[in-house]
Amino acid sequence: MSSPAHADDARVVVYARVDCHLCEVAEQLVAEICADTGDTWVRVEIDGEPDLVERFTEQVPVTFVDGKQHDFWRVDERRLRGALSHR
Template identity: 60%
Template sequence: MTTPRVTFYSRQGCHLCDDAREVVARVCADLGESFSEVDVDADPDLADRFGDEVPVTFVDGRQHDFWRVDETRLRAALITR
């Protein structure tokens, strides 16, 4: 099993997270990629680090977006290695 290229940091009850999750899931499915989702509120360090910026998306270990996920930008990041 390969490590997902996309990590999606979110929290429960976050409408921006719900919207961004749909974009991440769609793009990853279209491109044959996987993603992992992490609840920032389950880890005090992550909650401190990301605070009000959730959702936060990382691609290949580097921060890619926060608050909203731009579908075109995410596709480009996953196509380009």
């Protein structure tokens, strides 16, 4: 899994649910891309967090880059790499 443990510390945040196949695929791709770029990422589980469940409902996984929503359902590798190339 990723580190650091806090979403505020990571450049990429993946909001996910337990037993979500799309979430697993997205996390794997984010992990690979961040390993290549040296950026940090973290997984935030929304189950058990009513505010996050209400906010993201069935759009998970939802990916944020630099605090802004980037993608949902799937991670587009080209778009993510492009976003991470900018600060």
